Amino acid sequence: MADVWQSAMDHAVAVARKAGEIVRGALKDERTVMTKSCAVDLVTQTDQKVEQLIIQSAKEKFPTHRFIGEESVAAGESCILSDDPTWIIDPIDGTTNFVHAFPFVAVSIGFSINKQVEFGVVYSCLEDKMFTARRGKGAFCNGEALQVSEQADIHQAIVATEFGSSRDPAAMDHIFRSLRNILCLPVHGVRGAGTAAINMCLVASGCVEAYYEIGIHVWDVAAGSLIVSEAGGVLMDVEGGDMDLMSRRIVAANNTTIAERIVKEIVSFTLQRDDAPLQS
Ligand SMILES: O=P(O)(O)OC(CO)CO
Ligand SMILES: [Mg+2]
Numbered sequence: 001m002a003d004v005w006q007s008a009m010d011h012a013v014a015v016a017r018k019a020g021e022i023v024r025g026a027l028k029d030e031r032t033v034m035t036k037s038c039a040v041d042l043v044t045q046t047d048q049k050v051e052q053l054i055i056q057s058a059k060e061k062f063p064t065h066r067f068i069g070e071e072s073v074a075a076g077e078s079c080i081l082s083d084d085p086t087w088i089i090d091p092i093d094g095t096t097n098f099v100h101a102f103p104f105v106a107v108s109i110g111f112s113i114n115k116q117v118e119f120g121v122v123y124s125c126l127e128d129k130m131f132t133a134r135r136g137k138g139a140f141c142n143g144e145a146l147q148v149s150e151q152a153d154i155h156q157a158i159v160a161t162e163f164g165s166s167r168d169p170a171a172m173d174h175i176f177r178s179l180r181n182i183l184c185l186p187v188h189g190v191r192g193a194g195t196a197a198i199n200m201c202l203v204a205s206g207c208v209e210a211y212y213e214i215g216i217h218v219w220d221v222a223a224g225s226l227i228v229s230e231a232g233g234v235l236m237d238v239e240g241g242d243m244d245l246m247s248r249r250i251v252a253a254n255n256t257t258i259a260e261r262i263v264k265e266i267v268s269f270t271l272q273r274d275d276a277p278l279q280s
C-alpha cells in the first residue's frame, strides 16, 4: 500500500532545513525583539516569517490539512487538535536562545492524525542536526538511528528541565521545589538547552535520561514526543499516567523506572490547557 504520509514528512524535512537556513541567516543581523504574554515571552519577525513559510508551503501541497502554529495561535487562531491530519509547528523553539545567539535553536514540526503524532521533525539549526521519527519506524539524527540511555538508576542520571517564561510566584515556588527535590536525590546533574524540542532530542540521543517541564505548549513537544518514544523512551504526565499533548505538562524519559521516580519528586500544578476556549 502506498505510504500516504511519507510525502508530507519529506516536505516537513525539506521545509525545516530551509527554515533553518533563514534562522542562521537572521543571526547575522540585528534581531528586533517583541514580547507576547509577558516581558520574557519573546518573539521576533523571524519566528513569524518561518511559520508563514512552513504553513504556506505545506498548504499548497496539502490543502485539506489543518495547522496549529505557535505564532498563528498568538495572533488569535484557535488551537484545537482534531482527528484531521494536522501540522503542529514551532517555527523557532528557543526564541530566547535565538535572540541571544545561544547556540540551541530548533524548528519543530509534528504531524498528527486522529490526535496521534504520525511523524516528528526537529531541526537543530546551529548544530545542523536533523532529528526525525515516524510512528513505528524509529527515530534518527542525520540518518543515524537513535536509542535512549539504558540507565535505570536515577542517581546516575542527568535530568533536563527549564524554568519557562512565567514569573508567577506560586508557579516559581513549585518549579524550584521540584528542582530541589530532583537535584538532591541526588542526580548527577540538571541541564537545560533552552528549547523543549532539543531537550527531548537529548533524551532520544541518550545524552540525558529525562526531561520534564510544566508550561510547555503542544507545538514545543509534538515532534519531540514521537522522537523520544521511537528511540525507545517513554512519555508521562507529571502526575503519572498518560501524557496529554494539550495539557502543557510532560515527562519524557529513557524508561518507566526513571520517569516514575521523577514524577514522585515533581510538585505539580495545572495551567490553562492549549485547547481551552478562547477568552472573549
Ligand atoms: O522558544 P519558544 O518556542 O517560545 O519555546 C520555549 C518554551 O515555550 C522553549 O522550548
Ligand atoms: Mg517553543
Ligand SMILES: [Mg+2]
Pocket (backbone or CB within 6 Å): 047, 070, 090, 091, 092, 093, 094, 095
Ligand atoms: Mg517558538
